[in-house]
Amino acid sequence: MRTPHPLRPAMLRTAAVATAVTLALAGCGQAGSDGSDDAQPGLSPEAAASFPVTVGELTLDVRPERIVSLSPTATEMLFAIEAGDQVTAVDDNSNYPAEAPTTDLSGFTPNAEAIATYEPDLVVLSGDTNGVVAGLTRLSIPVYLADAAVTLDDTYRQLTELGALTGHPDAAADLVGTMRSEIDKLVADAPELAEPLSYYYELDPTFYTVTSQTFVGSLFAMVGLTNVADPADPQGEAGGYPQLSAEALIDADPDLIFLADTLCCQQNAQTVAQRAGWSTITAVQAGQVVELNDDIASRWGPRVVDLIRAIVDAVDAAVS
Structure with missing residues (x-):
């Protein structure tokens, strides 16, 4: 469950x-x-x-x-x-x-x-x-x-x-x-980016997401990624958890997509590619849709190291 x-x-x-x-x-x-x-x-x-x-x-x-x-x-x-x-x-x-x-x-x-x-x-x-x-x-x-x-x-x-x-x-x-120690090493070993990569972090298929002001968002910021959701909640009125539209996400064209709804909602790289208009998104075209374990992605305990490792691995794959 x-x-x-x-x-x-x-x-x-x-x-x-x-x-x-x-x-x-x-x-x-x-x-x-x-x-x-x-x-x-x-x-x-x-x-x-x-x-x-x-x-x-x-x-x-x-x-x-x-x-x-x-x-x-x-x-x-x-x-x-x-x-x-x-x-x-x-x-x-x-x-x-x-x-x-x-x-x-x-x-x-x-x-x-x-x-x-x-x-x-x-x-x-x-x-x-x-x-x-x-x-x-x-x-x-x-x-x-x-x-x-x-x-x-x-x-x-x-x-x-x-x-x-x-x-x-x-x-x-x-x-x-x-x-x-492990987190410091992961961040230090993350590839240096000539230009920041952008990402979208999906909480559920209705496009709720996180901004950089949240706990999860701060982990991505440590690796130097840019969050496409930040403009949707600049004053924090949504508490850092805005709901985006499909059109806005297509226009934002993120380099990476992270799915934190694989267990709850059976989302994966294939279901994302099948969404109307999403085949044009860079992350989809480049095969840079990352399927996360929902539980690890939603908790702030010891396994947060695993989440940061998944983020760094995704960046490594994107620039290699």
Whole structure:
């Protein structure tokens, strides 16, 4: 099943604006007979010593062992920082990695009472819809909000904070370091362009797309590509996700087309070539229509490295 995400047009039209959240956890860890805090069973002394942990307004006194993730990106992050064994349940769109404990919980219309049945000691969300944060707070369930990233620094920050909250700060730091290194190398190795190549990034077959002001758009800008959608939303009134027309795209004549709707909508190079008038577009004529994995293209977690690699590979092919 395709994984929707805040970057998708349907969510852009319906998602509520996330509100500021202030969470304070009450209660203290139990003291041992010698007056020291009892370590959790199965934790190494180093892991136990890292708590309590405070991230923003959220404080966890002990390492969470029953985490519920209602964000496909957060699920990927948790498993990537070696916290997968602590994850009890994930939402119905968290399809990666394969061992993630998928349930019928919804990340789009979350229900605090349904979440509470899993007895979580930490819930990770990508937005506050349906009043879920207030509902979980009333139930004394701690919440970490991992909003959709705007920049790569947001990705790195969320990985770091999740590492701290789950007792895996070193694994998170190693992952961030590896991602930075790989991305820096990919960008450095990208071919130098005498003139910038233009591109169109398709979210769905009705021609919703992204501008350079979005997270995805910023990745393309790192490689030096020009976005044909930028003139359609110069003031950001569409939130960086304008809907273009077929005629405008044909006139824009992008050098590259990236399809982020291959799984959801069965789009590919052949279906694009069959669209009326599209056979004249440079990207179609040159065979430079790139079919992306929708999930990788719509999430801001560890696999963003794979997306940047696909972009660089496409540029390499276009100039070779």
